[in-house]
Amino acid sequence: xxxxxxxxxxxxxxxxxxxxxxxxxxxxxxxxxxxxxxxxxxxxxxxxxxxxxxxxxxxxxxxxxxxxxxxxxxxxxxxxxxxxxxxxxxxxxxxxxxxxxxxxxxxxxxxxxxxxxxxxxxxxxxxxxxxxxxxxxxxxxxxxxxxxxxxxxxxxxxxxxxxxxxxxxxxxxxxxxxxxxxxxxxxxxxxxxxxxxxxxxxxxxxxxxxxxxxxxxxxxxxxxxxxxxxxxxxxxxxxxxxxxxxxxxxxxxxxxxxxxxxxxxxxxxxxxxxxxxxxxxxxxxxxxxxxxxxxxxxxxxxxxxxxxxxxxxxxxxxxxxxxxxxxxxxxxxxxxxxxxxxxxxxxxxxxxxxxxxxxxxxxxxxxxxxxxxxxxxx
Numbered sequence: 001x002x003x004x005x006x007x008x009x010x011x012x013x014x015x016x017x018x019x020x021x022x023x024x025x026x027x028x029x030x031x032x033x034x035x036x037x038x039x040x041x042x043x044x045x046x047x048x049x050x051x052x053x054x055x056x057x058x059x060x061x062x063x064x065x066x067x068x069x070x071x072x073x074x075x076x077x078x079x080x081x082x083x084x085x086x087x088x089x090x091x092x093x094x095x096x097x098x099x100x101x102x103x104x105x106x107x108x109x110x111x112x113x114x115x116x117x118x119x120x121x122x123x124x125x126x127x128x129x130x131x132x133x134x135x136x137x138x139x140x141x142x143x144x145x146x147x148x149x150x151x152x153x154x155x156x157x158x159x160x161x162x163x164x165x166x167x168x169x170x171x172x173x174x175x176x177x178x179x180x181x182x183x184x185x186x187x188x189x190x191x192x193x194x195x196x197x198x199x200x201x202x203x204x205x206x207x208x209x210x211x212x213x214x215x216x217x218x219x220x221x222x223x224x225x226x227x228x229x230x231x232x233x234x235x236x237x238x239x240x241x242x243x244x245x246x247x248x249x250x251x252x253x254x255x256x257x258x259x260x261x262x263x264x265x266x267x268x269x270x271x272x273x274x275x276x277x278x279x280x281x282x283x284x285x286x287x288x289x290x291x292x293x294x295x296x297x298x299x300x301x302x303x304x305x306x307x308x309x310x311x312x313x314x315x316x317x318x319x320x321x322x323x324x325x326x327x328x329x330x331x332x333x334x335x336x337x338x339x340x341x342x343x344x345x346x347x348x349x350x351x352x353x354x355x356x357x358x359x360x361x362x363x364x365x366x367x368x369x370x371x372x373x374x375x376x377x378x
Contacts, residue, residue, distance in 0.1 A: 001266040004056040004110055007114035007125055009142075011269070013118025014314070015293045016140035016216070018079060020197045022217035056116075058084055059105065059126055059163055061091040067289065069270040074292055083207075090126060104130060118142040118168065120149050121159055126182035133185045138195040141213065143313045144354050146198050149186075154205035159183050173193055199317050215320040218299050224325050225301020231260040233285065234294065236268040236312050243343045243351075244334070246275055250256035254283040256332060256364075260308055264288055266297070268312075289336075295321040302325060308364070310334065311354040319360025327357035330362040332353045 008014040028234050032260055034187075045059045047183045058079055062202060091101045099126075109115070109132035141150065152159055158180065188194045188207035198201055199213040233256060256262065265285040267276055280287045292295045294314055298307070299321050306328045309315050311365040315331040323327070334351045 003108075003112050004114045004116065005112040006056060006058045006118075007061055007070075007128065009061045009069060009122055009124070010118065011293045012059065013074065013077045013140060013142045014060070014075040014079060015295065016118065016142075016183075017056075017058060017116055018082060018084075019213050019215060019217050020140050020211075021082075021084070022140060022215070022220075023197070023211065024070070026359070027358050029249075031208065057108065058086045059108075060086065060088050062088060062093075064092050067271070071082075071269060071290070071292060083197060102128070102131065114138060116140060118147070119221060120182075121145060121188050126159075129185040130181045130361070133192070136193045138197055139186070140197045141199060141313065141317075143168050144200065144311075144316075144350075145199050146196065147202055148350065149354065150196060150208075150210075151200040151207055151209070153183075153187055154203065159186075171193040178237050181238060199320055200313070201316075201359075211216070213320075215295060215317065217371060218321050218324065219293055220294060222273060222299040223301065223322075225299055225303050225322075225327075227305050227327065228302050230304050231262040231268060231306040231308060232264045233257060233260075233262045234266050234307060234309035234312070234314055235268045235276075235279075236310040237268045238310060238334075239275060240272060241272050242340060243347050245340050246278075248338055250275075250282055252332070252338070253279055256308055257283050257285055260330075262304070262308065264304070266290055266294055294318070294355060298322055298327070306330060308332060309361075311351040311358075313331055315355065315361040319358075328362060329358075329360060330364055331358050332364040333366065335366045 006017045008017055054320070058076075060076060062069060062072065073088075076088065081085050087233050089104070091102055103126065109128060112134055115129070115130075115134040118140050119125060119142045120139055139146065149159065153159075159182070185192075186194065187205075187351055194205075194208045195211055196208055197211045197213050197243040199215065202210050204210040233253065239246045239249050253265070257265075263286055265276075265279055265283070266288050267290070269289075277286045279285055295317050297303075303322075305313075305326065307318060308330045309312060309318075311334060315329060318327075320330045331354075332357045334348070336348050337348055
């Protein structure tokens with residue numbers, strides 16, 4: 001078996017695949033353009049062109065939402081500029097897409113020595129790994145879920161996203177055998193190694209290798225950024241995932257904007273248009289929909305001298321991507337009173353861990369979390 005195959009479903013996953021390749025001395029565009037290869041037959045994953053960096057092929061399992069698709073297309077072009085072969089797979093394009101995807105990717109998967117995935121909780125990735133078990137697996141960041149994946153792998157638990165309720169629904173019960181087998185395929189065992197490539201504070205589960213993602217590719221390719229005199233807020237999808245009530249979230253955003261003199265709000269790609277409209281009107285912030293992952297946007301600039309975020313991956317990644325620029329990153333902790341009654345019981349502990357382990361960010365701690373209108377920070 002030869003070759004390396006990466007599956008990505010989000011812009012951040014693709015960014016971190018590029019970081020992973022760069023950390024291994026790969027990812028530089030060829031010095032001279034190779035002769036054009038014959039066009040692949042429709043519905044096939046092309047082999048890497050001669051002269052491309054190493055033999056890593058990147059397959060985009062395209063999502064449906066327009067913002068993610070737009071960012072992914074721009075990230076795919078950056079990957080091609082680095083000399084990588086990128087195959088765009090319409091994995092969710094209506095009836096028959098799943099069967100078509102499995103048929104087209106089966107051969108490359110069976111031939112791959114190493115498979116790189118960005119979301120071990122993805123049902124699509126789990127199904128692929130169930131049908132075609134690779135010898136070596138690398139998991140790159142797609143957010144703070146990497147921390148939960150490592151903990152669940154170490155504890156022998158089933159793979160469940162941190163914001164999901166504990167009980168299994170009908171869909172989860174139906175897919176339980178797939179999830180169980182995929183978990184074994186994502187664990188080290190006889191003839192199989194597992195690497196976690198991450199910028200997050202992760203304890204290596206038994207038998208796995210944890211490699212640091214220092215965002216070296218991002219720093220080398222972009223910046224340093226010009227700085228504005230004010231502050232920027234970073235949005236989160238905690239409302240969309242059912243963790244925090246929308247009205248409460250908007251009050252906190254307004255409070256943070258006034259306290260720090262922020263003028264811009266960088267939207268998470270999953271935030272709803274209705275909520276973003278309210279943020280613009282009620283908090284008076286300029287809502288920015290980034291065309292690339294925030295690490296690249298911030299590194300290219302202009303960016304605020306202070307960046308304020310709720311607990312999320314960026315409070316770990318931005319201090320790395322912006323190292324040496326003078327930008328200060330701050331994380332606003334989530335008080336228990338802010339959570340919806342229907343939020344997962346694991347939400348508070350997980351979010352507290354994300355904020356508490358962000359060593360490169362200042363912490364903003366609510367002194368009176370039950371009265372958000374009088375919120376103060378220290």
